[in-house]
Amino acid sequence: MTVTDTLVPYPEAVERYEPLMGLETHVELGTRTKMFCGCATTFGEEPNSQVCPVCLGLPGSLPVVNRMAIEHAIRIGLALNCEIASWCRFARKNYFYPDMPKNFQISQYDEPLCTDGWLDVTVDGGTVRVGIERVHLEEDTGKSLHVGGATGRIHGADHSLVDYNRAGIPLVEIVTKPITGTGANAPEVARIYVTELRDLLRSLGVSDVRMEEGSLRCDVNTSLSPRGSGVWGTRTETKNVNSLRSVERAVYFEIERQAAVLDAGGRIKQETRHFHEDTGTTTPGRSKEEAQDYRYFPEPDLVPVAPSRDWVEQIRAALPQTPAELRRVRAEQRIAWNVSEADMTALENAGALDRVAETVAAGASPADASKWWLGELARRANDAGIEVADLDITPAQVARIAQLVSTGTLNDRLARDVIDGVLAGHGGPDEVVAARGLAVVSDEDALTAAVDEAIAAHPDVAAKIRDGKVTAAGVLVGAVMKATRGQADGTRVRELILARLA
Amino acid sequence: MELTRMTAAELSAALAASEVSATEVTQAHLDRIAAVDDRVHAFLHVAADSALAQAADVDTRRAAGERLAPLAGVPVAVKDVFTTENMPTTCGSRILAGWHPPYDATITQRLKQAGAIILGKTNMDEFAMGSSTENSAFGPSRNPWDLTKVPGGSSGGSAAAVAAYAAPLAIGTDTGGSIRQPAAVCGIVGTKPTYGGSSRYGVVAFASSLDTPGPFGRTVLDTALLHEAISGHDPMDSTSIDAPVPPVVAAAREADVSGMRIGVVSELSGDGYQPGVLSRFAEAVELLESLGAKVSEVSCPHFGYALPSYYLIAPSEASSNLARFDAMRYGLRVGDDGTRDAEEVMALTREQGFGAEVKRRIILGAYALSSGYYDAYYGKAQQVRTLIIRDFDAAFGQVDVLVSPATPTTAFGLGERADDPMAMYLADLCTIPSDLAGNAAISVPCGLAPEDGLPVGLQVMAPALADDRLYRVAAAAEAALVGRWGQPLLASAKGLTS
């Protein structure tokens, strides 16, 4: 049965109604084993080949909590600025469905592991703080194949085939607080929130968060309030939102659809709706005569989880910087170093940002630091087939080399020799300079002698210079550099030549 | 002496001394089962082949000089609620008729590792819900003392097997009294260990926070030997206690109660208690006093609410635990003729697969947990549970153990209470408090009621992890009573000599 919904064009809809959203995200954790048993969690294995009495819910089986899953959930909660419960329990959510082996799901009800956090997202140049209501753990269900219907979907299917490999995989559910005040930006805010959340989760290393593979799932709740009324409408829940783009489109469509219903004086039905990729629309799910009563009660087969504050702080201390923080730090660095965006990107791609920062911290100027790391050192890393950060030279050493160049002890050519020496393991920059006698020749007499020799050796060039062809000095400079094995200060040599032949 | 009349301790010694082989012992018990079980109906499945194979294995290993565990070669009957890989596990229900689990319960594994010989699976009230074994889908078991009487429940089959000399040992589960009450009405010993002291992995769940696997034996020492063999921490069970097994065998051997403080629970007496039960109980208490114990009366004021609290908590957990029986992955499937959807097949299967008591409790549980009623029923019951625990804590602050009759009456007649759920529930009056609190309790025979000549059980209760105190007191009482009777109580049972 297809029903074409009346829609109010979006700009009109958001003019007269204020949208309110709630986003529920399920993340499949990348633990090696399932939430309550030791079965492997590898994706794409033969059906029912990664099951045991526990995840099959066989009579007599009992769950045992995977410590790593708790750790990951705490990690996520901390990254979302949540409070971590000092004591909490699992609860049974009771309902019947063939993909749930026990016909109850072990989840958390009124005692979630993490509560009351937030995630800031940048929309339209501004920041929206999305409140996080709760983060809790639960177990995933099996997967059904519906056979006999037209599209492989559930409607019109003749029977179903169930694979329980996925049953019992740890899921973290992240629920936002109601997101208000976004106005016309609502769909975008939703998409950006999910994007930021995904990137954050990826940076934590807790999941591979692929929406296409189902390791990140999103349900979108939408309701409308007539502007100025202060009255919130009934919300609908939209499922089957399988991409970031779909998150945005689902919110967009629901706003248009609900506005039309309300305009016509109708009431929004509290229901679960299904999002359709191909049309960008939502349709009602199966309506139930009786609302579902999950009869939650504390899971008697599991004992309470009481993470010690020490454990929580250990996890917090090891948290990587969030993508947002990294972006902020990068922006600050770029400004401090006065480096172009293109150079920043190049540094980032070369994996050299940290190195540059440390070199600056060791005393080099940002320009020098990025010049050496982006230039000479990046080249050598490339030649050696390794990451620039893996070169056997420290930021402190690079800073020292830059300092030696700026005080005139070394020139660029000599600096490269020093780098050779350091990379070859001959010690720090000063040691290499001393050992190889690489310091710039600054003895004026020695330089003058070398200049005179060069002039004598190239009389025709000298004549040109006397005639005013200053550029020819380059040949003589080259000769002197060669004679001094590159240890002369090229600029000074040039001055001497020109002075001699003036 | 006939092998089937020997205690497990005697068999263990004889086997160790190679005076008799495990095969002989096993065969003798299989013969006994064949002789009496058509009348007692203790067994749902007799595993003759595998039992003899196990016995042969024990004999071979012993002959090769291997040091074996105390129970190696000793037969055990196993309540059909424990999963056994090579035998069906039905839980007394049509819905699991013929189900062969792909794994052994931890306790099944421990019995096998100890070399005990599993004779077969015993009858029980369906999914452990009942006090008479009449709720079994496969017909009731009968009390060997009087075949017109119930053997108690839900572990009635196990108790009947031991009382009928078909097995020296058996294991059952106790959720509201389902080991102690059958032990009492069958004139044998049965213990509910500390909750968490014996693994529930592989025990088909009735009420998860209450179910406790435990031993039956004809003597206190036998029961202690089995208690020790099956107990201990199990990482597969999150509610399993990681502590050493209390020294139950040593305590059973010492059997010395001098100086022990014994409290008689005043609330577990009065209306509804058969006079003969009360008089035998009183005599047992006097006897303990004469053995050197200090007896006092203790009040546990909330014990009167234990029954209603239990009959809210247990069905609630059961309603959830039994949801998995839905015809999709194992067990009975009814009505799948291509015209019905999954929900219809589920509902039809459960309607036909579950008996009346199970349906009653599932619905009761769903009611107690449903939104709007949770606080008043399930929530309140859990609060009462806390109060009962506090009553015990206070009591154990004054005494070392508490005592009461194990059950208010002797074995009632088959059919007598079958249609009266409330009357049936009263059988658990004395046993329920210990289940709610999770502490340890035992029933030991203390005589025959003068009215009907049927066994009466003395219940001893101890704090959690003090299971050894049970055996100390029970063994002392047993020794003194058997001394007084001149023979074990069971030997006087008329119904058994045949």
Next chain:
Amino acid sequence: MACMPITRDEVAYLARLSRIALSDAELDHLAPQLDQIITAVGQVQQVAAEGIPPTSHATGLTNVFRDDEPRPCLTPGQALAAAPAVEQQRFKVPRILGED
């Protein structure tokens, strides 16, 4: 709070919630029994329990975990051995009406 007797309709609803297809005869038989039982267990409400915490776990244990290490599992054959119907190495079940 007065004990509310349970009606036949409520019993029917709870049976549906529990996926048990009770016949009318069964409903007639069970409803009064349940009413009696619920009245009896409703006694718990007489107990003064202000401020008393509920006990969901008698042992007092907390933080029982296992390591994230794989353990041997069942073969598909074992997993499916007791299945009423199997197709493509999966559990074959009658058609499911709709997603939750």
